[in-house]
Amino acid sequence: MLASHYHINxxxxxxxxxxxxxxQLMTRAGMIRRIAGGIYTYMPLGLKVLRKIENIVREEMDKAGALELLMPVVQPAELWQETGRWDEYGAELLRIKDRHQRDFVLQPTSEEVVTDIVRNEIHSWRQLPVNFYHIQTKFRDERRPRFGLMRGREFTMKDAYSFDRDEISAQKSYDIMYDAYTRIFERLGLRFRAVAADTGAIGGSRSHEFQVIADTGEDEIVYNPDTDYAANIELAEAPCLIAERQAPTAQLEKIATPDATKCELVAEQLKRPLCDTVKAVVLATDPIDDKGKPQIWLLLVRGDHEVNEVKVSKLPGFENGYRLASEEEIQDHFGCVPGYLGPVGLSDTVTVIADRTVAHMSDFICGANEAGFHYTGVNWGRDVAEPQVADLRNVVAGDPDPTGTGTLAIQRGIEVGHVFFLGDTYSKKLQATYLDKEGKPQLIQMGCYGIGISRIAAAAIEQNHDDKGMIWPRAIAPFEVVICALNWAKSEAVQTASMQLYEQLKAQGIDVILDDRDVRPGVMFADWELIGVPVRVTVGDRGLKENMLEIQQRARGENEKIQTSEALSYITQALAQQ
Amino acid sequence: MLASHYHINxxxxxxxxxxxxxxQLMTRAGMIRRIAGGIYTYMPLGLKVLRKIENIVREEMDKAGALELLMPVVQPAELWQETGRWDEYGAELLRIKDRHQRDFVLQPTSEEVVTDIVRNEIHSWRQLPVNFYHIQTKFRDERRPRFGLMRGREFTMKDAYSFDRDEISAQKSYDIMYDAYTRIFERLGLRFRAVAADTGAIGGSRSHEFQVIADTGEDEIVYNPDTDYAANIELAEAPCLIAERQAPTAQLEKIATPDATKCELVAEQLKRPLCDTVKAVVLATDPIDDKGKPQIWLLLVRGDHEVNEVKVSKLPGFENGYRLASEEEIQDHFGCVPGYLGPVGLSDTVTVIADRTVAHMSDFICGANEAGFHYTGVNWGRDVAEPQVADLRNVVAGDPDPTGTGTLAIQRGIEVGHVFFLGDTYSKKLQATYLDKEGKPQLIQMGCYGIGISRIAAAAIEQNHDDKGMIWPRAIAPFEVVICALNWAKSEAVQTASMQLYEQLKAQGIDVILDDRDVRPGVMFADWELIGVPVRVTVGDRGLKENMLEIQQRARGENEKIQTSEALSYITQALAQQ
Known part of the structure; x- marks a missing residue:
């Protein structure tokens, strides 16, 4: 490809x-152009990256025995009504009507359609297992689309669905996908972690996220640098930090703590470490049938810890959702404004749940349920009844690994893949069954496996860029090599040398572009540093006089002078090392 | 690929x-599955065909210098409002609203978005010409989707858009696409014709359709077997069949023709050839502003000819559409019921237009504007004023070529590609300009070029099938070769021989499937005849005893016994000839 015949803008x-x-960088490099909020055109440079990602995903899915098909973007409402997701799915599900006022959705995912296909196609145990996938345009009507391809509305995703006879076989299909995903992200050339994750709205009983490591990631990953443990912070078990509860040594004392509505302020006023304080969070769960009253809960974590919302949502009694209690409810049940709440002297209308660590604290500090006052020297059993205990908090860096080996660390990541063990969640609702060897109908066991193709492009940049632009891993770079032919229009020597190298690289199957544009070298170099092509070769009259070319590896930065005759082997070696 | 690991149903x-x-055949073969009216899932076998078509199209587009990008499926209404198509496009344009009640469309085509991109990206003459294309999911909300992939609602299309500095350069871009399309359809292995065509709703001044020849096609193609002339019947010029008008020889005579409301019945009653009669069609054009009266037109074609609606729509006075006149209007203007109408003695409220051939007729027969009566011996100039003359009719087979060489023939076709010269139709509405060498803004000249990827699959089948199933051209066959391994499970000899051939074929880059399923030979053969794989090799114990395999070419039918050692070269030769 000659740059003069390409579109670089x-x-x-x-x-x-x-x-x-x-x-920022994809827009500046002209890889994407915004058409509407969260809706982009992939310009030629951007599409090249997307296709390279797609191809790696496709190859590994095929190798893993999955079969590619293509399900439609526009899907009939009936199937989504059968599973209940027509009502349950939020406003992200774009519901549309055709000319006959029939209801459809723009697919954000395809569990319904693929299960419908399978219930029609699969009748016998002989036809299982099977894994169908497609790479297709998805639509999620985000309330506030942003971050470019990271949280767009229209995007490209690979979604696969496995169908098995029983749970053991389904687990095997899950593992095959897990391994395929590992190979995919290795081949993409990205630093990533597979982390245990919550199953969320998709349902099912087991799941892993594939996270691309990046400081700008929205997710926090808890991992043990000494083992292979890694989990999303939503799920990561937080250990009790106090092996045994100590016997009380202090008296219960009510102390004035004016304007100290947060643990940090209390600790400061009382000149005590933050880890001696206990934080109170008041939640309410509403009755399902509007008849009963809301149940009020007091959740306690240590002053230096944070409540984990996903863990809370799994507590007994929280199955149907929860909310922060209103100020009025807090006044009713605690007789006090927020900021000074605690477990001491509460009526039995409030259920107290303490985090594991809080349950082992002694002589601790908490709100006195009186504005402007806290208790010190609080002890379980003596001053307040023993609470229910649960894992309520987020892991923090330095926590011991609950398995006993080493300590936990935290890093940020961008979720680019997710594998779910679904079991019979969907096959039950859509009655997808097969006849077993005895001729008896059995529910098919399912798994589903997503990869955000367009999101990977964005995540790769979040992980690999500097102040000059993007730094693509070779496997998904828009081009592998750029030849900057300086003074192309006027110098026959430059034309000859750069075309020769260009043809040599092409003959090796290397994806190369020759920049023959009539622009200043500074502009040309800045363009390719922004676009982030792994290897840049500069061909200029001055160098050619000494039979030299200048080669720069984008990730390293410095220029090297190489003999023209050695350029080809130097470049192929440089690429091979990436 | 082993069939036992594939999905064949x-x-x-x-x-x-x-x-x-x-x-019928794609559904029976399990290539597509209906999800909703006009919306299908491409099953693995069907998707393979689609991808092979896509790849050929992509390769030839790239070779022609076009740049692939990817525009979104969901497009904002604003752009469609700017060109006016938001209102003009019929109910086939699926208009949807997002969660914020903003208007969008599901793209049936992308002139608006691509022109918007170009007006933002292209500023200088130096950046032109450029041709952007994408292969993307389209949606057209057909009132009555049918014929499977032939007239679906969701489908895959390649659409390209060229942008040029001036008309001459834009014509060149058009020609480049025309040539690329010719190569594409040659490579697809289909019998096709490029035919001059009407520009229709897309607009513009020049267009060609690429038609796959098939008896079941919806279009009629007029062509000259002796030249390269071919045109859609909508557009094909119909010559005057009478070189010179003869002098009158008969008297005008009014003759009773009871119940003869059609030319065929009149000719029969009067024992005269049908080509002596003249057919009357009464049309009305309505005033634009609701103030004037409808204009009534009498169109005359020979009794054995048909009026061509597209030609009529281009007549002066018909720019804003036309309709059949109502019975009441006919009564008002002709004083007669339909079936006996003609030009003789009409008031000047009716404008008469005669087809070229009719204008040269003499002593002809037409309605007498009196129920149950026709005139014979009618002559222009004597009995009725000279009419306006225009090409009003469809060509019929046997018409002389208007250029003077040979005669025209007609065959049916399926439109699978269409190239349009657009000029500045869209660039004017969207103000897509560039600065010329003098720094003056100029409108960009455009062309647009579509190929129906999924429709090609259907058209290929319409052209190539028999009572057993599909007969795929090699280039787009789901597999090129199938090895039917009879008694696979029990015969080691069969396993060895078929795996060996399978590996040999794969090593040659041939797309081969080995059918190792435990089904009866008859079932296996019927499956592959239905699926239409070009070459079938049967490996069975009986043949192997004599070192023989059986090979059948799907298009030919008969089986041939081939020495095992010669199978590979036989197959590669058979494929090469396709």
Whole structure:
């Protein structure tokens, strides 16, 4: 490809709404163009990256025995009504009507359609297992689309669905996908972690996220640097930090703590470490039938810890959702404004749940349920009844690994893949069964497996960029090599040397572009640093006089002078090492 | 690929709604599955065909210098409002609202979005010409989707858009696409014709359709077997069949023709050839502003000819559409019921237009504007004023070529590609300009070029099938070769011989499937005849005893016994000839 025949149109400035590096850089490099909120055109440079990602995903899915099909973007409401998701799915599900006023959705995922296909196609145990996948345009009507491809509305996803005779076989299908995903992210050239994760709205009993490590990631990953343990912080078990509860040594004392509505302020006023304080969070769960009263809960975590919302949602009694209690409810049940709440002297209308660590604290500090006052020297059993105990908090860096080996660390990640063990969640609702060897109908066991193709492009940039632009891993770079032919129009020597190298690289199957544009070298170099092509070769008259070319590896930065005759082997070696 | 690891699920019966061969056979072969009216899942076998078509299209587009990008499926209404198509486009344009009640469309085509991109990206003459294309999911909300992939609602299309500095350069871009399309359809292995065509709703001044020849096609193609002339019947010029008008020889005579409301009946009653009669069609054009009266037109074609609606729509006075005149209007202007109408003695409220051939007729027969009567011996100039003359009729087979060489023939075709010269139709509405060498803004000249990827699959079947199933051209066959391994499970000899051939074929880059399923040979053969794989090799114990395999070419039918050692070269030769 000659650059003069390609479309290269870089911008000096990123649009003001671009908040993250990937959005800024992809826009500046001319890889994407916004058409509407969260809806982009992939320009030729951007599409090349997307296709390379797609191809790696496709190859590994095929190798893993999955069969590619293509399900439609527009799907009939009836199937979504059969599973109940027509009502349950939030406003992200774009519901539309055709000319005959029939209801459809723009697919954000395809569990319904694929299960419908399978219940029609699969009748016998002989036809199982099978794994169908497609790479297709998805639509999720985000309330506030942002971050470019990271949280767009229209995006490309690979979603696979496995169908098995029984749970053991389904687990095997899950493991095959887990391994395929590992190979995919290795081949993409990204630093990533597979982390145990919550199953969320998709349902099912087991799941892993594939997270690309990046400081700008929205997710927090808890991992043990000494083992292979890794989990999303939503799920990661937080250990009790106090092996045994100590016997009380202090008296219960009510102390004035004016304006100290947060643990940090209380600790400061009382000149005590933050880890001696206990934080109170008041939640309410509403009755299902509007008849009963809301149940009020007091959740306690240590002053330096945070409540984990996903863990709370799994507590007994919280199955149907929860909310923060209103100020009025807090006044009713605690006789006090928020900021000074605690478990001492509460009526039995409030259920107290303490985090594991809090349950082992002694002589601790908590709110006195009286504005402007806290208790010190609080002890379980003596001053307040023993609470229910649960894992309520987020892990923090330095926590011991609950398995006993080493300590936990935290890093941020971008979720680009997710594998779910679904069991019979969907097959039951859609009655997808097969006849077993005895001729008896059995529910098919399912798994589902997503990879955000367009999101990977953004995540790769979040992980790999500098102040000059993107730094693509070779496998998904828009081009592997760029030859910058300086003074192309006027120098026959430059034309000859650069075309020769260009043809040599092409003959090796290397994806190369020759920049023959009539622009200043500074502009040309800045363009390719922004676009982030792994290897740049500069061909200029001055160097050619000494039979030299200049080669720069984008990830390293420095220029190296190489003999023209050695350029080819130097470049292929440089690429091979990436 | 082993068939036992693939998904093969053929059906004995086609669904009742499947009216055409491609719909019946693709469904029976398990290539497509209906999800909703006009919306299908491409099953693995069907998707393979689609991808092979896509790849050929992509390769030839790239070779022609077009740049692939990817525009979104969901497009904002604003752009469609800017061109006016938001209002003009019929109910086939699916208009939807997002969660914020903003208007969008599901794209049936992308002139608006691509022109918007170009007006933002292209500023200088240096950036032109450029041709952007994408292969993307389209949606057209057909009132009555049918014929499977032939007239679906969701489908895959390649659409390209060229942008040029001036008309001459834009014509060149058009020609480049025309040539690329010719190569594409040659590579697909289909019999096709490029035919001059009407520009229709897309607009513009020049267009060609690429038609796959098939008896079941919806279009009629006029062509000259001796030249390269070919045109859609909508557009094909119909010559005057009478070189010179003869002098009158008969008297005008009014003759009773009871119940003869059609030319055929009149000719029969009067024992005269049909080509002596003249057919009357009464049309009305309405005033734009509701103030004036409808204009009434009498169109005359020879009794054995048909009026061509597209030609009529281009007559002066018909720019804003036309309709059949109502019975009341006919009564008002002709004083007679339909069936006996003619030009003789009409008031000047009716404008008469005669087809070229009619204008040269003499002593002809037409309605007398009196129920139950016709005139014979009618002559222009003597009995009735000279009419306006225009090409009003469809060509019929045997018409002389208007250029003077040979005669025209007619065959049916399926439109699978269409190239349009658009000029500045869209660039004017969207103000897509560039600065010329003098720094003056100029409108960009455009062309647009569509190929129906999924429709090609259906058209290929309409062209190539028999009572056993599909007969795929090699280039787009789901597999090129199938090895039917009879008694696989029990015969080690069969396993060894078929695996060896399988590996040899794979090593040659041939797309081969080995059928190792435990089914009866008859079932296996019927499946592959239905699926239409070009070459079938049967490996069985009986043949192996004599070192023989059986090879059948799907298009030919008969089986041939081939020495095992010669199978590979026989197969590669057979494929090369396709």
């Amino acid at each position: 870089t911008l000096k400035e990123a649009p003001s709404e671009a908040e993250v590096a990937s959005h | 053929t059906l004995k019966e086609a669904p009742s709604e499947a009216e055409v061969a491609s719909h």
